[in-house]
Structure formats: C-alpha cells, structure tokens
Amino acid sequence: MFMRIDHIGIACRNLEEKIAFFSETFELDVVAREVNEEQGVKEAMLHIADGEGGGSYIQLLEPLSDDSPVGKFLAKRGEGLHHVAFGVPDIAMAMTKIGEKGVRLLDERPRHGSMGSEIAFLHPKDVGGVLTELVQAARPSQSA
C-alpha cells in the first residue's frame, strides 16, 4: 500500500528563515514553493531522494493565519513535526482500504496537495496520535 515516505511536514513561524536553515545545513534543494489557501499555509518542499512513484521531501509549513490548523498547532505545541505523508499508487483505492479498516478519513475525496499531487488525511486519533497523509504524486505528464 505504501511505496515510500513521501514527506514529513514541519510547522514553522517563518518559512523563509527555515528554508534557508534546512537547505543550507542539510544541503537540500528547494523544489517547490506554494501557497495553499484551502489549507491556510504557505509551504516549501526540499528534495531528499527519488523513490517508487515519487520523491521524498521535507515540507516546511507556515500558517497564513493564527486560526488555521497549522496556526493552532503552533500555538499549542510550538514549532516541530506536524505530520507524515506516505506515497500510495492509487489514492482512491488506499482511502477505501484504510477506511474499511475503521480509520476515519478527514477528507471524503482526494484534494490538491503539493506539486500537483492528490492527497487525503487520516484522523490522528485513529493512527496513534499521528496526523497521517496519503499522497498520490502527479504523473510526470501531468506536472509538466
């Protein structure tokens, strides 16, 4: 079901500062910067490796407002690990299979993620306290 760890999401207060730190300290390339109004974040993807069906990244997330999900996370827990995302070959099939096992989905249908991907979140209370994201990466022909 899982082909790779697609990314870890890190919540931060100052995206540009953290992009500079992570890219310089760990010698990583910034491959995307996006604003996702639906999720209330601006974000960057730093490339670590290529894997089956897509890459592996560090995702840096800065909230667009204090009352967004990431804004509330920062107020409660401070900067740090926010979620983990696993790459799947077929997100609709993965959502169905995982839902049938009793895990609640936070998304009824896939929505738009970073770099043209389709994503869905699982309820952290059903996954050992871990906010878990499923990612079906964009096909090369779609992202071109």
Add this chain to the structure above:
Amino acid sequence: MFMRIDHIGIACRNLEEKIAFFSETFELDVVAREVNEEQGVKEAMLHIADGEGGGSYIQLLEPLSDDSPVGKFLAKRGEGLHHVAFGVPDIAMAMTKIGEKGVRLLDERPRHGSMGSEIAFLHPKDVGGVLTELVQAARPSQSA
C-alpha cells in the same frame, strides 16, 4: 548529505497493540524488534521501502520507564510523532559537517541504533523543534 528518510519514530504506550495496528492497517512487514536499554525503549521497525544506502521504516517506540526520554515525551505530549531520521552515507562526516554549521549534537560520537545501524541525534532546538536523527545503516556484510 541525506540519501533517504530512514524512518519516522512514533512514541506509543503499548508496542504490541501498535505493531498490530500499523502492520494490519497499512500492510507493512515487521522486520525487527529490539530492546535498547541505553535509550530506555523497546521498539519495532516496519518496512516501507528500500532506498539508497538502506531502507525506509516506521519505528514504533514504547518507553521502558516513565523517566526515560520517550516516557517523558508521552507524559508531556501524548502518543504521536517523536522524531525523524535521515540516512547518511558516512555518519562521522555528517556529524562533523552539521556541527560546523552550528547545530548542537546530542551525541559526541555515533551510538548503536536499530538493526546494526550507527546513529546520532541533533538538538531539536537547533533544528526547528524537530528531534532529528542521523542514521548510517549497517552494511549487508555487517548485519549478516
């Protein structure tokens, strides 16, 4: 410097319960179980993928006591994401390069990690609130 996301570490209260949940829900194989007295944990590795220089895993961690680092984490934050580990080709070289950039190392020299690996932790306050581990996987000839 980083070849892969080696693993995400998830703190839990009942290792056997979480092994059953993660392996069944996400169809993952348990490839190692260990007790690490030095770190005060019992742990399991669930295999996700193979990558450059090693694999990618979910690591489940149950503390051996309440006053261990993972025990204190659970008391403060509850179950969930505890740390992230990145695979490096040469841990001594990675520690030197990262240390020279001003990031504090929690380990002066590499110590023993899961499945014969060598590991070192970076200070979370210097890495955006993220407890960050470096992993040099065991060479196949060493793990045999």
